Amino acid sequence: xxxxxxxxxxxxxxxxxxxxxxxxxxxxxxxxxxxxxxxxxxxxxxxxxxxxxxxxxxxxxxxxxxxxxxxxxxxxxxxxxxxxxxxxxxxxxxxxxxxxxxxxxxxxxxxxxxxxxxxxxxxxxxxxxxxxxxxxxxxxxxxxxxxxxxxxxxxxxxxxxxxxxxxxxxxxxxxxxxxxxxxxxxxxxxxxxxxxxxxxxxxxxxxxxxxxxxxxxxxxxxxxxx
Numbered sequence: 001x002x003x004x005x006x007x008x009x010x011x012x013x014x015x016x017x018x019x020x021x022x023x024x025x026x027x028x029x030x031x032x033x034x035x036x037x038x039x040x041x042x043x044x045x046x047x048x049x050x051x052x053x054x055x056x057x058x059x060x061x062x063x064x065x066x067x068x069x070x071x072x073x074x075x076x077x078x079x080x081x082x083x084x085x086x087x088x089x090x091x092x093x094x095x096x097x098x099x100x101x102x103x104x105x106x107x108x109x110x111x112x113x114x115x116x117x118x119x120x121x122x123x124x125x126x127x128x129x130x131x132x133x134x135x136x137x138x139x140x141x142x143x144x145x146x147x148x149x150x151x152x153x154x155x156x157x158x159x160x161x162x163x164x165x166x167x168x169x170x171x172x173x174x175x176x177x178x179x180x181x182x183x184x185x186x187x188x189x190x191x192x193x194x195x196x197x198x199x200x201x202x203x204x205x206x207x208x209x210x211x212x213x214x215x216x217x218x219x220x221x222x223x224x225x226x
Contacts, residue, residue: 044079044089046072051097053105060105060129067125068093071111078115090114101188101195104136105129108185108200122213124183124200138184142197142221145176152176155199155216163214165207173206180205187217196221 048068054061075091082089092112100106107127114120128136142151156174160167173180181199189195196219203209 043082044075044091046075046091047093048072049094051095051107053097053107054095057105057129057131059134060107060127063127063135064095064107064109067109071113075113075115087114087116089116090120098185099188101186103130103132104186105131106185108183119209121203123202124213126183126185126200128185137178138186138197139178139181141186141194142184149176151197151218151221152180154218154221158216158218159206159214163207163211165211169208170206173201187219194221195219 054064094110096108098106098108109125111123128138142148159170183200185198186194187196198217201214
């Protein structure tokens with residue numbers, strides 16, 4: 001549980017070469033005092049930023065902390081096995097509270113990692129929280145399996161029209177499988193009801209890296225009753 005108003009945590013690998021396995025590095029803030037916790041070194045930087053709701057709702061805070069830990073600890077273990085990195089490694093995790101329909105808390109994690117090479121990689125991951133029910137699978141909000149297939153087809157057709165890329169890449173990356181829609185969120189309409197859905201795709205998921213991280217918005221999608 002996040003116990004303070006911490007909004008940013010920074011961890012930098014010890015300059016003296018001491019163990020950087022991450023065993024003691026978790027994105028908790030101090031219970032009191034400054035909102036920024038930092039260390040310094042020359043091997044890498046890692047940042048985690050939380051929204052205010054992570055401190056207000058323990059279930060959200062716990063979930064985001066465990067998610068961040070799942071990226072940070074393997075990252076630091078890999079770093080510890082590198083004798084002399086030619087480039088500074090980077091891990092950045094930024095949690096954002098996104099515009100949400102009434103009674104829901106919509107969250108997105110934006111992850112960026114660089115471990116050498118030509119470029120880093122980025123991912124997104126979404127959560128939908130209902131204070132009365134707990135976490136909701138965003139895909140289930142689309143409706144039944146037929147609704148999911150129809151939504152995936154709408155997303156596919158949007159990308160086929162937008163991206164001048166290999167169509168088979170787009171088709172595979174938009175198939176109605178939950179793994180393809182791990183960054184799906186409902187959108188509010190003007191009255192704060194459900195006004196459609198948004199899905200983010202990671203680089204390489206639906207097109208080559210040069211196309212970045214495409215986002216598709218499908219408006220006026222009825223979705224499931226919640």
